[in-house]
Structure formats: C-alpha cells, structure tokens
Amino acid sequence: MANNRYAFFCPAAPRESAWDTNANKTLGGMGEDNVYSPFTITPNSRFSLGYNDWGLSLMHKPQLGLGGDVDGPMNMGLVKDTDVARPTEMIMLADVRAQEDTALLKCDADIDPTDDSPGHSQWPSNRHNYRVDILFADCHCETAKRPQMVSPKNTVWRRRWNTSRPTWQDWDLVEGMVCRRVLSALCITLVLIHRRSKAAAFAEFRSEHSTPSVTRSPAPLPMPVFHRSCG
Secondary structure, eight states: OTTOGGGGSOTTSOGGGSSOTTTOTTOOEEOTTSOEETTOOOTTOOOSEEEOOSTTOSSOSSOSSSOOOSSSTTOOOOOOGGGOSOGGGOEEEEEBOOOSOGGGOSSTTBOOTTOOSTTOTTSBOOTBTTBEEEEETTSOEEEEOHHHHHOTTOHHHHGGGOSSGGGOSOHHHHHHHHHHHHHHHHHHHHHHHHHHHHHHHHHHHHHHHSOOOOOOOOOOOOOOOOOOOOO
C-alpha cells in the first residue's frame, strides 16, 4: 500500500478522522524516533480505525494484544506472528468511534472493549447499520454487533481479543474463578479448624464434668469353719 494513508480511514466516518493533515487537525507530534511529523498519531488524535494493542488487559505480561506502546515504560516489545495462537480468531483492526469531542479523545487509534473513559473513544463503532467492521489477523473480515463484542459475559468474543491460547478464556472470568477457588479453600480450612476446635472443647468438657468411676474391691471370700468332732 506504500504511503496510501486513506486505506486506514473508514469512508463512513467523519472526514475529520482521516489520516489527512488537510482534514484532520488533531494529527501531528513526536514519533518514536523523537522526530516531529505532521502525520504522527498521538493519544489526542481523532481516528476512525482502531488497532487491537493490549487485548483485554493493559498490564498483563506477556501482552495479550498485537502490540502496545512502541516506546516508554509501557513498551513490551514486538509481537511475533508465532505468538498468535489462532489468526482466524484474532481481532486486529476494527471501526472505532472517531470521537467528535476533542476533550474526550483518548487513544482513538486503539480499540479496547474494556475502555471505561468518559468518551469511550476506544470502543468499537457500530456506524455500519449498527454493526462493526472487523479485520482479523489472517486478513479476513467479519461484521458484528458492538454489545456482543464488548460484553464481559460473551466468552466467544472475549477470547478473540487475546493472542495466546492460555488466555483465551475471558481474563476477568479467570481471575474471578481463581478468587472463588481461593475463597472456597479458605472456607473449607476454617470449617475443619472449627470442627477440630469444637471436638477438642467437647472432650475437655467431658473430662472436667464426668463422674469419676469408683473401683470396688471384691468381697472377701468366707473363711471355712471347722467343727471339732465330739467323742
């Protein structure tokens, strides 16, 4: 595609979100090489397509998405193609909202189903008849409704945000399951301790309040009586 920046623009989105310095005045900034470029996309830039950078978790190591920050303390390095367990199930690119309010712009060129910022700039956009256009890592396309893509309970779609097979299960649900297992084990331990303490206390109570048994000596055997014979 060479320098065809229009390939990274959704025609159904506002013109001000194109990768075009004549139309989009939110572009421009320092690149990862510390050189200014008018085409640099910053966290405050408006954009119509978002890249799946972090997957379902921003702080998870290794990163769950296809690559986050290219520099700075959050940089975790490049993601290899072999890191993607199933490219046919891996979301790479999708429509984002192209937030019109510049005060609410926050990483508009990223796509994140867990975005809880006021403007939800990183949420998928349902501008195509209430559906989202999605490009997967194997380069095939699909459309889907936004609610199912961002729902924490939809494990079918949640697993498509992450690269590696062990984290395919919804990360939030896995953490919750681990917490439930830990709490369950703790409850069982407390119950066992309580039962043992109760048994020990009962045994102590019995030893303190039971009537001591009296050991009786056997009755003496009668002594034989000998009578003298008269005669």
